Amino acid sequence: MNRTGPDVNRSGASLDELVALSLDALAAGRAARPGPVPAGDPAEVARAVDAALGGDALPQHGVGEASALTDLVTAVAAGAADPADPRCAAHLHCPPLPVAVAADLAASALNQSLDSWDQAPAATELEDRVVRALAALAGFPSGTGVVTTGGTASTYTALMLARDAAPAPVRFYASELAHFSVDRAATLLGLPAPVLVPVDAQHRMDAEFLRRTLVAAPVGERPVVVATAGTTDFGSIDPLRPLAEAAHAAGGWLHVDAAYGGGALFSDALAPLLDGLDLADSVSLDLHKLGWQPAAAGVLLTRTQEAFRPLERRAVYLNPADDEAAGYTSLLGKSLRTTRRADVLKIAVTLRALGRAGLGERVDACAALARHAAQRVRSSQALELTAEPVLTTVVFRYRPQHPDADGLNARLRRRLLREGRAVVGRTESGGRVQLKLTLLNPEATPADVDALLDLVVEAGDAELALLDGQAQA
Ligand SMILES: Cc1ncc(COP(=O)(O)O)c(C=O)c1O
Structure with a gap:
């Protein structure tokens, strides 16, 4: 340096x-x-x-x-869960690109703050260019956005904008697999819990159920539908086009939580899964998931510039009107935060260094690893695949027929953690404990995935032997 x-x-x-x-x-x-x-x-x-x-x-x-x-x-570092190790595959927790880490160090050293032009002249302009490019990628040619701390903050902000844009009382609708931050946003916004819409066998929101529910909804209520493009566990993508049509036919707003699945926009092969995204009113996208940024690198995008109006504030010491009229733009009105670091720098450096194609190759590599893992699970005597992968997650179980399969799966995962050998995800679906691999490391190989699944089976067999030993004692 x-x-x-x-x-x-x-x-x-x-x-x-x-x-x-x-x-x-x-x-x-x-x-x-x-x-x-x-x-x-x-x-x-x-x-x-x-x-x-x-x-x-x-x-x-x-x-x-x-x-x-x-x-x-x-x-x-000695006590870290290392997302760069192929055996660390539990969460949407990516190995950051060295170039993004280096840019993040520069952002810390420069210590710009995006709440006023005079604390971040160039970074203010840079964020504007980056969010406009990402908005265009999402299908919002006249759109805008803001860099946030992640999907939770993006969705909360979007739902606040949706609430405040509406003259009528609003009601949230989301699938039963929506991220818990949607429910929490409703609480924080002083609104009733979201109406939960069931999902189909592929874990996607039932658009026809939503349409019928909205037709029958109380007159005068404005629906705000939260679709998920990439559910946390299954990577499933709600049918965005019919959901947008149903929301808009009812005079409502569609927010798409694409915190995870938004990364598919970089991939020619996977981008068609997001058909209808351009009809949304707002979108959350996390580049600290399928974007290989060190946290935090969330982005909230909106189809129109006006969408942010409810957040605008005049603070005489930050964005006086005559400064703004003279061209000293301020991003204060885009964010719930006041002091706001230039997380955009690492994002901008990455987009420019790799381009859409470079990021798309990384997304495709992770999706290929997930397909490989699913195939390997299918061919194993000891494992059972719960769902076909859509993006980069694989949900499965060890010895599902065992009378204590839930306990066995839970214990084998803790054994791997305790022995420091692997970090495997755990979730629940169909009322059963499930194991999950979230594959976000494009440098990992199919052999790494095989080795990880071998570790799972080994740990399961060890727990099974313990159980059998206890039963005989
Ligand atoms: C679908 C989805 N939305 C939102 C979030 C929250 O994102 P963040 O942790 O960046 O706040 C997650 C986190 O995993 C997620 O999977």
């Missing part, structure tokens, strides 16, 4: 010295962890953290920059 860059550390070592130390500590921490997650139970991890802190998170006198940085970065 250029020593003539911003001097963030006048009193101590230079940024380039500290970055070098930090990179060394990252490597040392990783080397100390043989698997994708630290072995041991939560108490052991807690002891390691206490040891690194010397038992005191706020000492009276500091231990010095080098030692604090080295000790804590090493400890957190």
Whole structure:
């Protein structure tokens, strides 16, 4: 890093010295962890953290920059769940691109704040260009958007905009598989819980059920329909076109939670799954999922510029009207936050470095890994596939016929964690405990996936042997 860059550390070592130390500590921490997650139970991890802190998170006198940085970065890396390890495949938790991490460091060093032009001149312009490009990709040629902390914040903000755009009382509708943040947004907005719409056998919202429900809804109520493009567990994509038609026929708003599935827009092969997205009023898209950004890199997109109007505020110290009239634009009116870091920088660098095609190749690679995993599960005597993959998740069970299959699946997953060997997802569907792989690592190979599934079966067999031993005792 250029020593003539911003001097963030006048009193101590230079940024380039500290970055070098930090990179060394990252490597040392990783080397100390043989698997994708630290072995041991939560108490052991807690002891390691206490040891690194010397038992005191706020000492009276500091231990010095080098030692604090080295000790804590090493400890957190050693105790990390590492999304870059192919055996870490539980959540929508991606390995970040090094170029995005480097850009994020620059964003921290520059410490721009997007609530006023005079705290972020170039970053303000950059965010405008990036959200417009992503809006166009989603099918909103005159659209706009804002960078958020993630899908939760994007959906909350969108639902607030939808509520405040309506003169009538609103009612939310979402599928029973919608992300829990939709229900939480309703609570935060002081609205009744969403009406839950059933899903079909492919885990997609039943559009005909929604249409009939909206036709029968109380007169004067405005529906706000939340469709999901990429459900958290199954990656299923609600039928966006008929949902948009049903919502709009009833005078309502369609928000699409594409936090996960929005990444399909980068892929020529998968983008058709999002047919009808361009009919939505707002869309959430998370680039810290299928976009390989370090968190946070959420984006809320709207079809029109006017959609953000309910959020606009005039703060005389941030966006005085005459400054704005003179061309000093402020993004204050786009966000629920005031101080807001330039997360857009890493996103912009990534989009420019890889292009849509480069990101699309990564999405396709993960989808191919999911298809491979499904095939491997299908051919295993010990595993059963719960659903065909749509995007990059695979839901399955170990020995589903066993009388205690739920307990067995739950315990085998904890065994893998405790032994530090693998991080496998767990969810429930059809009232049964399920295992899940969320494959977001395009550098992983089919052989890595096979090895991970072998670990699952091995851990299951070990738990089964324990159960059998207990039964005989
Ligand atoms: C479908 C869906 N929507 C929203 C979210 C929330 O996103 P975030 O964690 O970025 O707030 C998730 C998280 O996994 C998700 O799967």
